Amino acid sequence: MSGNILEVAGVTKVFGGLTAVNDVTMNIPDRSIVSVIGPNGAGKTTFFNMITGIYEPTKGTIRLDGRELVGLRPDQVTEAGIARTFQNIRLFSTMTSEENIMVGRHSRLKSGFLDAVLRTKKFHDGEQEARDAARIMLDFVGLGKWRNELATNLPYGDQRKLEIARALATTPKLILLDEPAAGMNPRETEDLKALIRRVRDELGVTVCLIEHDMRLVMTLSEHITVLDYGSLIAEGKPHQVRNDPRVMEAYLGRGAAAGDYGKEERPHA
Numbered sequence: 001m002s003g004n005i006l007e008v009a010g011v012t013k014v015f016g017g018l019t020a021v022n023d024v025t026m027n028i029p030d031r032s033i034v035s036v037i038g039p040n041g042a043g044k045t046t047f048f049n050m051i052t053g054i055y056e057p058t059k060g061t062i063r064l065d066g067r068e069l070v071g072l073r074p075d076q077v078t079e080a081g082i083a084r085t086f087q088n089i090r091l092f093s094t095m096t097s098e099e100n101i102m103v104g105r106h107s108r109l110k111s112g113f114l115d116a117v118l119r120t121k122k123f124h125d126g127e128q129e130a131r132d133a134a135r136i137m138l139d140f141v142g143l144g145k146w147r148n149e150l151a152t153n154l155p156y157g158d159q160r161k162l163e164i165a166r167a168l169a170t171t172p173k174l175i176l177l178d179e180p181a182a183g184m185n186p187r188e189t190e191d192l193k194a195l196i197r198r199v200r201d202e203l204g205v206t207v208c209l210i211e212h213d214m215r216l217v218m219t220l221s222e223h224i225t226v227l228d229y230g231s232l233i234a235e236g237k238p239h240q241v242r243n244d245p246r247v248m249e250a251y252l253g254r255g256a257a258a259g260d261y262g263k264e265e266r267p268h269a
């Protein structure tokens with residue numbers, strides 16, 4: 001065993017004439033918290049989309065615990081042990097918090113279509129298991145009191161936590177969070193930071209985030225990978241990346257302020 005939960009080697013994605021991700025190699029150690037950063041359009045989301053099977057890489061390999069993921073569908077990647085949240089909230093607004101998580105749990109249910117139609121014992125057992133798992137996850141993220149509330153009625157920060165709970169309900173080995181702090185106020189961001197640490201420490205789930213909030217990235221990450229125009233331009237511990245001239249140039253070149261680069265691009269609450 002290499003000690004890496006994920007090994008991405010030489011991954012490239014070309015859209016027409018544009019190379020969105022260019023020959024990126026990145027290893028994520030098991031049970032670590034790591035970040036992928038970079039200016040807008042650097043290729044971060046495309047990178048996540050390749051890991052999760054939404055896009056097939058033009059080149060390169062992606063291994064989870066030694067198993068090749070390239071060629072798998074998104075649901076098969078979830079089944080293999082990778083969960084994710086998206087940049088924009090993607091909850092079902094007409095469902096309760098609990099139901100939103102049960103949907104996330106779906107890929108783990110063993111009963112099939114016929115079991116559902118015939119309402120077999122297997123179906124009921126599966127349904128109960130999904131409900132129990134949803135409650136455990138709601139309690140874990142501190143949303144137990146919102147169990148029967150429509151997702152759309154939850155405060156913004158709690159909706160983002162609900163998305164994390166839904167992803168965790170698939171019992172992943174690795175969770176990818178795409179801009180989890182976007183739009184959060186400082187108190188919500190602090191809460192989020194504590195939750196991400198608990199996901200790793202208490203559930204043993206490896207965390208990889210894309211994030212523009214540099215304060216969060218620098219205080220939470222054990223390792224940071226920096227992309228610019230699709231290429232990896234720097235990586236290392238937060239203090240190494242923060243002081244890397246290539247990183248400063250990548251951000252400053254686009255008019256960001258030193259020390260807080262990237263942040264002014266967000267409409268902050």
Ligand SMILES: Nc1ncnc2c1ncn2[C@@H]1O[C@H](COP(=O)(O)OP(=O)(O)OP(=O)(O)O)[C@@H](O)[C@H]1O
Nearest residue numbers: 015018019020038039040041042043044045046047
């Ligand atoms: N499906 C697609 N077809 C064509 N071009 C795409 C597609 N998806 C992304 N791109 C392009 O690839 C480049 C990288 O985009 P991507 O969304 O991965 O960047 P990002 O680093 O996540 O940016 P942001 O921080 O703004 O979310 C951009 O130039 C984008 O326009």
